[in-house]
Amino acid sequence: MNRRDFLKAIAALGVGGAAVYKGSNHLKAQAAVMKKSSEAKLAGHWAMVIDVSRFQKPDDIKQVAAACHRFHNVPKIDDPDHEIKWIWQEDFEHTFAELESQYLSEKIKKMDFPVLCNHCENPPCVRVCPTKATFKRADGIVAMDYHRCIGCRFCMAACPFGARSFNFIDPRLFIEEVNPELASRTIGVVEKCNFCVERLAKGQEPVCVKAAKGAIIFGDLDDPDSTVRKVLNENFFIRRKVELGTGPSIYYVIRGGVAGA
Amino acid sequence: MLEKALAGSKGYYAWIGFLIILILIGLAAYLKQFQYGLGVTGMSRDVTWGLYISQFTFMVGVAASAVMVAIPFYLHDHKAFGPVVILGEFLAVAAVIVCVLFIFVDLGQPGRMLNLVLHPTPSSVMFWDMVVLMGYLLLNFIIGWTVLGTEKKGFPAPGWVKVLTYIAIPWAISIHTVTAFLFAGLPGRYYWLTAIMAARFLSSAFAAGPALLIIICLTLRKLTSFKTSAEAIQSLAKIVTYAMIANVFFVLLEVFTAFYSNIPGHMAALKYLFAGLDGYNNLVPFMWTAAVLAILGITLLLIPRMRRNEKVLVAALAAVFIASWLDKGIGLVLGGFVPNAFGKVTEYIPSLTEVMIIAGIYAIGFFVLTILYKVVIAVREQSPNAEH
Ligand code: SF4
Numbered sequence: 016m017n018r019r020d021f022l023k024a025i026a027a028l029g030v031g032g033a034a035v036y037k038g039s040n041h042l043k044a045q046a047a048v049m050k051k052s053s054e055a056k057l058a059g060h061w062a063m064v065i066d067v068s069r070f071q072k073p074d075d076i077k078q079v080a081a082a083c084h085r086f087h088n089v090p091k092i093d094d095p096d097h098e099i100k101w102i103w104q105e106d107f108e109h110t111f112a113e114l115e116s117q118y119l120s121e122k123i124k125k126m127d128f129p130v131l132c133n134h135c136e137n138p139p140c141v142r143v144c145p146t147k148a149t150f151k152r153a154d155g156i157v158a159m160d161y162h163r164c165i166g167c168r169f170c171m172a173a174c175p176f177g178a179r180s181f182n183f184i185d186p187r188l189f190i191e192e193v194n195p196e197l198a199s200r201t202i203g204v205v206e207k208c209n210f211c212v213e214r215l216a217k218g219q220e221p222v223c224v225k226a227a228k229g230a231i232i233f234g235d236l237d238d239p240d241s242t243v244r245k246v247l248n249e250n251f252f253i254r255r256k257v258e259l260g261t262g263p264s265i266y267y268v269i270r271g272g273v274a275g276a
Numbered sequence: 277m278l279e280k281a282l283a284g285s286k287g288y289y290a291w292i293g294f295l296i297i298l299i300l301i302g303l304a305a306y307l308k309q310f311q312y313g314l315g316v317t318g319m320s321r322d323v324t325w326g327l328y329i330s331q332f333t334f335m336v337g338v339a340a341s342a343v344m345v346a347i348p349f350y351l352h353d354h355k356a357f358g359p360v361v362i363l364g365e366f367l368a369v370a371a372v373i374v375c376v377l378f379i380f381v382d383l384g385q386p387g388r389m390l391n392l393v394l395h396p397t398p399s400s401v402m403f404w405d406m407v408v409l410m411g412y413l414l415l416n417f418i419i420g421w422t423v424l425g426t427e428k429k430g431f432p433a434p435g436w437v438k439v440l441t442y443i444a445i446p447w448a449i450s451i452h453t454v455t456a457f458l459f460a461g462l463p464g465r466y467y468w469l470t471a472i473m474a475a476r477f478l479s480s481a482f483a484a485g486p487a488l489l490i491i492i493c494l495t496l497r498k499l500t501s502f503k504t505s506a507e508a509i510q511s512l513a514k515i516v517t518y519a520m521i522a523n524v525f526f527v528l529l530e531v532f533t534a535f536y537s538n539i540p541g542h543m544a545a546l547k548y549l550f551a552g553l554d555g556y557n558n559l560v561p562f563m564w565t566a567a568v569l570a571i572l573g574i575t576l577l578l579i580p581r582m583r584r585n586e587k588v589l590v591a592a593l594a595a596v597f598i599a600s601w602l603d604k605g606i607g608l609v610l611g612g613f614v615p616n617a618f619g620k621v622t623e624y625i626p627s628l629t630e631v632m633i634i635a636g637i638y639a640i641g642f643f644v645l646t647i648l649y650k651v652v653i654a655v656r657e658q659s660p661n662a663e664h
Binding site for chain 1: 312
């Protein structure tokens with residue numbers, strides 16, 4: 016073996032070694048995914064049915080929102096220009112502006128509706144994002160990569176539901192109690208509800224679903240036997256701005272028959 | 277050739293010094309924004325784009341308008357435009373630089389701007405806008421600089437430049453069309469959701485851009501050895517006239533569709549802009565000023581006696597320019613955010629920091645423009661065939 020061949024052999028070893036190393040890493044990653052999936056909640060199309068009439072007490076929705084915001088390290092900024100919100104309440108007239116009528120019953124008029132990202136089937140926010148920082152997962156969840164977001168806010172102009180918030184000021188100064196399990200956001204990025212992907216990966220239901228004690232039903236629309244499908248089958252429901260074709264995955268049920276509606 | 281920008285009169289140095297001061301003020305303001313975030317601007321959760329994006333939109337139009345000199349000259353051999361073509365091209369260069377800066381200062385995470393290139397996303401109109409703007413910047417710079425370089429040596433421009441000038445024509449149309457698509461394809465933003473958005477953009481651009489160019493030409497005529505012919509000025513003025521008429525016509529089409537159909541979403545923004553909505557009426561005086569100036573400008577431009585009087589002409593062009601700026605540089609972007617997704621109105625007032633940053637960016641634009649024009653004039657003064 017002359018010197019050149021020797022060097023070649025060394026190089027080949029190096030490449031091979033790198034390949035083995037890479038391979039082992041790959042296997043590890045696969046194992047991690049498998050481990051995750053064994054306990055993770057999986058679905059073809061995650062969706063929520065919100066039974067609005069079950070949010071009866073005035074603070075019911077606020078408590079759900081507080082639980083969500085605490086878990087996700089959402090800052091509490093009072094200035095409405097800069098506030099960050101993942102889930103919050105609006106009245107009927109503002110949630111369903113196009114359904115407004117002067118003859119609406121007092122009961123409906125006074126009702127509060129939880130509003131959040133609709134995890135749209137054809138999300139315009141995903142379409143316009145220039146970096147794929149907002150993307151749609153195979154299970155229908157519209158998620159975000161906060162490290163990739165450049166803060167152009169095109170998604171906020173595109174979302175017809177006002178579901179997105181932008182960190183105009185440093186959010187970390189406004190988190191009362193940091194949840195160490197999850198990251199917080201930096202200044203200059205957009206954020207919104209993510210259907211608690213972190214909890215789903217561990218086989219847990221979203222925080223709001225848990226906090227709402229049955230008023231929010233979460234499940235797989237693709238599964239005909241799921242609770243969400245059953246509830247939709249048995250009740251009349253409305254979604255926000257269906258005429259825009261985004262296909263919201265949040266369904267609102269207003270129970271109570273004629274007396275209620 | 278750049279060395280020609282170094283020597284100049286006292287007035288030239290004073291102007292450059294003034295621009296540098298504005299740039300430094302803008303830079304200081306930007307550093308503040310960089311540190312505290314976009315919270316120092318007047319933008320909010322409901323009005324997420326403000327004057328930065330609206331200035332960007334307006335200036336893309338100014339950049340595209342170079343084509344209004346290029347088409348008559350390159351395609352129809354309108355000789356009077358010969359000396360002016362390069363001014364149009366360099367105006368486009370300066371305008372695109374301004375556009376890029378406005379996008380930059382609007383970003384919440386400017387350090388990640390390269391993500392646009394690292395994660396190219398063809399479904400996003402912003403991706404295409406970046407592609408066409410960069411291409412347009414290169415085209416105009418290469419064309420202008422090469423033509424000037426050969427002119428200095430007394431040669432005709434090489435053949436490949438001619439090819440580039442032909443490519444630049446549809447390219448100019450594309451930059452403003454794509455910019456219109458940033459807005460026109462968004463569900464639920466009814467003021468922007470209109471098929472004639474790109475047509476409106478182009479018409480207002482072809483009015484405002486050449487109006488600015490004429491004013492620049494007349495200023496240069498007064499201050500320098502660069503004398504644009506009256507014929508070129510008058511031809512450009514006619515272009516401004518008809519483009520502005522088309523622009524006003526398109527706005528009226530929007531008004532008809534919104535109010536005859538009586539669809540609330542389509543009427544809301546127009547009501548907000550021209551009459552106020554739910555008691556919010558910040559923009560009403562601006563929009564009516566725009567309307568009055570537009571009509572005034574068109575009237576003056578349409579009467580030949582008025583148009584030929586260069587003093588009146590300047591006033592008419594200023595009216596057209598300001599009207600287009602109020603409509604597109606303010607009303608268009610802000611109107612699109614009213615009402616918000618919940619039918620509520622949030623108003624936007626730019627902060628002082630924001631205004632200083634904007635002034636700084638425009639100063640950079642004027643700085644680039646001044647340098648480029650200085651080189652043009654110096655080369656022309658020495659060139660063997662000075663009249664072209
Ligand atoms: S509600 Fe808005 S943010 Fe959520 S997926 Fe739909 S468009 Fe995107």
